[in-house]
Amino acid sequence: GQNIDQPTEMTATEGAIVQINCTYQTSGFNGLFWYQQHAGEAPTFLSYNVLDGLEEKGRFSSFLSRSKGYSYLLLKELQMKDSASYLCAVRDSNYQLIWGAGTKLIIKP
Amino acid sequence: GAVVSQHPSRVICKSGTSVKIECRSLDFQATTMFWYRQFPKQSLMLMATSNEGSKATYEQGVEKDKFLINHASLTLSTLTVTSAHPEDSSFYICSARGQADWGEQYFGPGTRLTVT
Numbered sequence: 001g002q003n004i005d006q007p008t009e010m011t012a013t014e015g016a017i018v019q020i021n022c023t024y025q026t027s028g029f030n031g032l033f034w035y036q037q038h039a040g041e042a043p044t045f046l047s048y049n050v051l052d053g054l055e056e057k058g059r060f061s062s063f064l065s066r067s068k069g070y071s072y073l074l075l076k077e078l079q080m081k082d083s084a085s086y087l088c089a090v091r092d093s094n095y096q097l098i099w100g101a102g103t104k105l106i107i108k109p
Numbered sequence: 110g111a112v113v114s115q116h117p118s119r120v121i122c123k124s125g126t127s128v129k130i131e132c133r134s135l136d137f138q139a140t141t142m143f144w145y146r147q148f149p150k151q152s153l154m155l156m157a158t159s160n161e162g163s164k165a166t167y168e169q170g171v172e173k174d175k176f177l178i179n180h181a182s183l184t185l186s187t188l189t190v191t192s193a194h195p196e197d198s199s200f201y202i203c204s205a206r207g208q209a210d211w212g213e214q215y216f217g218p219g220t221r222l223t224v225t
Contacts, residue, residue: 042202042216043153087152097143097214101152 002026004100006088011106012078020073020086020103028093034062034073035087037102043087046073075105083107111137113205115217122193123225129189130220132203138183139205143214144176147200159186193224 004024012018024032031050035043049055049064049071061074073086088100112135122128132142141160145153157173159165159180167173177189186205190197200221204214 040200040219040221042219044216045213048213096158097155099153099155 002090002092002098004088004090004098006086006100006103008101009104009106011108012075014078014080014107014109016078017074017076018078018105020075020088020105022071022073022088022100024069024071024088024090024098024100026090026092026098029066030091030093030095032062032064032071033089033091033097034060034071035089037085037087039084046086078107080107080109111135111205111207111213111215113139113203113215113217115203115220117220118218119221119223121223121225124194125192127189127191128193128222129187130201130203130222132186132188132205132217134184134205134215137205137207137215139186140183140208141206142180142186143204143206144178144186144188145202145204147202147219153202156188190222193222195224198222198224 006022034046036046037043047062054063059076064071085102085104087102089097114133116131144156146156147153155168156171157165157167157178159178161180161183165178180186200219202219204216206212206214
């Protein structure tokens, strides 16, 4: 079966750095996405990785290792507005998105 | 980035009635549209995938006669919840993708349905 694992909840301090991990087992791989979702709102796109390595976009970076079935989202200089759920999704061989359950990130002052 | 709209953003209806939710791609042609449902504190659950001009493909456990999906044009898909019940109360989100299978999915803002 297809499976995506990410921690249910994480807590971090404003101004700090946090890394949210995602491991996956899917039938085929055509890219990995990270989305941010605030409570009561739809997901918004953060990053996309299809090749191994690190993609940096401002305060957010995403890393992928296809051989390990592993990705992480790194958030730097955390702000209170970063409190949200972060969803990892993998596009499989049928180009369907397989979603993780999401990681709720709580930022404390 | 591409914009997807949903209407209405919130709807309250009585049990037994039907509700239609519209999803529109505003600045691109959406060959494929996806309908998701999300219960509180849970992840997105794909309900169905629709391609323009074709019948929707429903995920296992989703009743196609209850959740009617129409994707009549490249910019519009509708989801009709028929004979709604309180357990259908949820956050319904659509997303749209262009012609390429590898294209990004763009999400609408979601519709909060409450059935009383």
